[in-house]
Amino acid sequence: MTTILWLRRDLRLTDQAALIAAAQEGPVIPVYILDDETPKHRSMGAASRWWLHHSLAALDSSLRDQGSRLILRRGKSEAVLTALAxxxxxxxxxxLxxxxxxxxxxxRAVGQALDLVCHDGNYLAPPGSVITGAGQPYRIYTPxxxxxxxxMPPPTPLPAPQGIAAPKIWPESDSLAExxxxxxxxxxxxxFREEWRPGEAGARERLEDFLPRxxxxxxxRNLPSDEGSSRLSPHLHFGEISPATIWHRVAGAEGDPTAFLKEIxxxxxxxxxxxxxxxxxxxNGRTAxxxxxxxxxxxxxxxxxxxxxxxxxxPIVDAGMRQLWTTGWMHNRVRMITASFLVKHLLIDWRLGEAWFWDCLVDADYASNSVNWQWTAGTGVDSxxxxxxxxxxxxxxxxAAGGYIRAWVPELAHLPDAAIHDPEAAGCRPDNYPAKIIGHREGRARALEALKKVQ
Incomplete structure (x- = not known):
């Protein structure tokens, strides 16, 4: 019996429960559907599309090594899968x-038209399964x-199938270039090309590089000038590596991994x-x-x-925003600083910042992006x-962000640490670097005054 493997943000062969189940049943047709109709205004941003191109190319290569290939189709998922079946x-x-x-x-729509079998595997535990004693899902992170x-630990990661049976005749496929x-x-x-290697092999390399740290x-992780981040977030988002794989490898590394595991x-x-x-x-999570x-x-x-x-x-805000534009990624501490600056100092709606990150981040994730912005803005259920x-x-x-600022704001690269964080106050702001668009005290006072009006 030929089965279809519907791929979305799960572009890997290892620890891929849906692939393993499909391969056990007989020939498999792996398909990725570029569906901009179903998410509508939440279709992928430009940075994510760049990543997707390279991730799909890497996945197709891995599938071909196993005697299979990746079928590409474009359109509404339900209609495409029904036609393919x-x-x-x-x-x-x-x-998944x-x-x-x-x-x-x-x-739900696909399940009404076809025999759809959904598997878990993109998270440490199926969302909705970790509940309070009263049987309710948690709203606050700490509990x-x-x-x-x-x-924990999550189930032991499953190896990739040793060979994937192919159908007698392959259906037509779009070309990735199209x-x-x-x-x-x-x-x-x-x-982007200098910073990243999308795909399952690139994800494994990132993980192995991170383990000694x-x-x-x-x-x-709080030092922008340090290489303390794992930079696994885009690989996780596109499902090129499972969180269970990361958990088991990190838990076996030297030192206390708790801080990192809490981020996962x-x-x-x-x-x-x-x-x-x-x-x-x-x-807003807080309607107040x-x-x-x-x-x-x-x-x-x-x-x-x-x-x-x-x-x-x-400088720290500008460095972060330039890193984002250049590489599609931003250091986590700087994400919080830049987001807070937009919402509090500039009093601009967090949704506009979230939309910008959605378009510019290679790890743009609806849940993480929304929760993180609302946490910083103070509008979230836990924030x-x-x-x-x-x-x-x-x-x-x-x-200690001096080195980070020098890397991303070259106009300030010649300044010493004593001045680089605030060259305007130090009296050495270069002519080609802008003055502050608002003072810290002024921005803070304006934000608190706006808050008073809704309390």
Missing amino acids: RETGAIRVHC RHYEPWWRNAE FWRALQER WKLLPEKPDWAEG VAAYAIA AWRDYAQNVILQFPDYGTR LDGLRWRTGTAADADLRAWQQGRTGY NMFVRIMAPLSQSEKF
């Missing part, structure tokens, strides 16, 4: 379960983490949030802040553009209070 005589579809609201809708630990996922004019992806992660668990937590609140990417008056108009638009372009006059306003200048100095 009709063409090939396949009566069953295997997939996804939790974004549009994918849950798609799974969620405690409860999740009781179920999808035009890569930028051409202009080609803005040079920094696990013990230092608790401190190093945060990814699970974010999925649990969107399972409870499917519109979390557009609606729905009346907050965000700035709009010409001046706010200009400030948003300055933030996007890394021209705010705050920083709005009154906690990060001071970007002192954060920059506290976390």
Whole structure:
């Protein structure tokens, strides 16, 4: 019996429960559908499309090594899978379960048309399965983490199948080039190519490179100038490596891995949030802040553009935004600083920042992006209070970001550590670097005044 393997954000052969189940039943037709209709305004951003192109190419190569290949189709998932089943005589579809609201809708629609078998495997524990004593899902991370630990470690990762049976006749496939996922004019992806190797092999390389640094992660992850981050987030997002694989390898490394494992668990937590609140990417988790008056108009638009372009006059913010534009990724500590600056100092709606990150991040993930922005904005069900306003200048100095700023803001590369965090206050701001678009105290006071009006 020929079966269809429906791939989405699970582009790997190892620890891939849907692939293993399909391969045990007979010939398999692996298919990836470029579906921009189902997610609508949540279709992938430009950076994610760049990654997807290379990840699909790597997956197809791996499949061919196993005697298989990747079929590419474009359109609405339900219609494409129904047509493919009709063409090939396949009566069953295997997939890994996804939790974004549009994918849950798609799974229901496919399940009504075909025999759809959904498997777990993209998270440490199936979202919705870690519950309170009252049988309710957790809304707060800390008790969620405690409860999740009781179920860890996750199951031992499954090896890739040794050979994948092919159908007698392969269905037609789009060519990857036809999808035009890569930028051409202009080609803005040079920094992406230098930084990343999408695909399962690239994910394994990142993990092995990170293992010797696990013990230092608790401190190093907050230092932008240090290589303390794992940079596994885009590989995890596209499912090129399973969280179970990472957990077992990291847990066996030297040193205490808890700080890093809690970050992997945060990814699970974010999925649990969107399972409870499917519109979390557009609606405040705390309705009490729905009346907050965000700035709009010409001046706010200009400030948003300055933030996007890394021209705010705050070196740590500008370094982060330029790193994002150049590489499709940003250091986690700097993500919090840049997000806080947009929401609090500039009083611009967090949803505009989330949308920018959605387009620019190679690890743009609906759950993580939405939860992280709402945590920083103070609007989330579990979040920083709005009154906690990060001071970007002192954060920059506290976390020794001088080297990071020199790497991404070359106008300031000649400045000493004593001046680089705030060249304007030090009296040595270069002419080609902008003055602050708002003072820290002024921005803080404006944000707190806006909050008073809704309390």
